[in-house]
Structure formats: C-alpha cells, structure tokens
Amino acid sequence: MIREYQPADLDKIMEIWLQANQQAHNFINPEFFKQNYELVKMLIPMSTLYVQDLNGVKGFIGLTENYISGLFVDHKFHHKGSGKALIEKAKQRHNELFVHVYRKNTDAINFYLSQNFNIVSESINEETNEDEVLMCCHVERKVKIGLCAL
Template identity: 70%
Template sequence: MIREFKSADLDKVMEIWLQGNEQAHNFIDSNFFKQNFDIVEMLIPMSTVYVQDLDGVKGFVGITENYISGLFVEQGYRRQGTGKALVNKAKQRYNELFVHVYKKNTDAVNFFLSQNFEIISESINEESNESELLLRCDIEHNVKIGKCAL
C-alpha cells in the first residue's frame, strides 16, 4: 500500500536512503552521504513523501514541487514493482516530473527511461563532481495512450 509519509516513518526512510545511496553510488565516497544525512533528515518532512508500506516501509519517493528529490527502495524489494508504483503515485499529482540521476547509476537511468522519462541534459554535480543526467516526463492524465499516460 502506498500512503503519505508519517513522522514515525523517518528513521526507516533515512535507513533506506543511506543504504540505497551507498549501494547505488559505489563510485562516490560513502562519507559524502553520511555528511548529508542530517540535512536530508531535516528536509524529508518538508517534502511531499509517499511510502510503500508492506508490513513496514519498504521504499519511498520524495517530491519537491514537480521534482523527484529521491526514490529509494529497500534492497530486498527492488525489481518487484515498488519503484514503479511510487513513480506512478507521483505521476498522479503532476503534469510534468523531473529527476536528476548520476550517469554511472545505470540501473536508475534505465529504470526512469522505462517509466517514459527522457534525458534532457547532462551536467556535473558540483558537490560530488560526478556526471548526472536530468530527465523529464510529461504526463497526460486520464488517457490510455501518450508519453507518460496514467
């Protein structure tokens, strides 16, 4: 079940965030994420966050305006539809979505491409000095065909 974030979810969301970053971004020193932990922990409640609750939080998507600031799924629940369900929840709320993904994180790049996102630019992330892609999805609501139709 996908539901809105509750303050009681914060510890589990942060655990998934840290582990997910360390697993997906082995090309970045893990201290980078540990140093940003407190900032992210403070920002999570300020964002729109949905969690996948399957007898406990197994994944989440954080959205700021129409920007996906984070999509993370617990390792044992990946490739089972959780990420897709969370992105679809975000698609229900917006006509357009954006997300940055590290270019070396090919699993994430391929996932977002499979969800009808398109790469619109490439740049260097100033904090990590790694190449990242900006992807966009235009969403057409209440239709069965179209780029990111729901």
C-alpha cells in the first residue's frame, strides 16, 4: 500500500535512506552520507512524501513539486515492484517528473528508463564532483469519455 508520510515513519525512512545511498553510491565516500544524515533528516519532512507500507515502511519517494528529491527502497524489496509503485504514485500527481541520477548508478538509470524517463542533460554534482544526468518523464493521460479512451 502506498500512503502519505507520517512523522512516525521518519526513523525508518532515514535508515532506508542511509543504507540505500551507501549501497547504490559505492563510488562516493560513505562519510558523505553520514555527514549529511542530520541535514537530510531535517529536510525530508519538507518534501511531499509517500511511503510503501507493507507491514512497515519498505520504501519512499520524496517530491519537491515535480522533482523527485529521493526514491529509496529497502534492499530486501528491490525488484519487487516497490519503486515502480512509488513512481506511479508520483505520476498520478504530476504531468511531468524530473530526477537527477549519478552517471555511475546504472541500476537507477536503467530503472528510470524502464519507467519512461529520458536523459535530458548531464552535469557535475557540486557536492560530490560526480557526473550526473537529469532525467525527465512526460506523463501521458488517457481521457475517458463514456466507454472510450482517447
């Protein structure tokens, strides 16, 4: 079930955030994420957050308007549809989505490509000095009129 964030979710979200960042970004010094932990913990509730709750939080997506500020899934739930379900929730709320992904994080790039995102630009992340790509997805809506879909 995808639901809105509740303050009681914060500790589990932060646990997933730290573990997932260190696992997916093994090309960045793990101390970077530890040093930013408290700042992220303070900023996360400022985003619009949705969590996947399957007898506990298994993943979450953070949105700042139509920008995906974070999408993280507990490693035990990778490749089980959690990320896709969270993206679908975001697509229900926005006509266009953007996300930055580190170029070396090919699993994430491939995931977003599978969700109809395209790479629109490349840059260097100022904090980590790592190459990253900006990805975008235009959400197509089907308009239903009676029994017909346009």
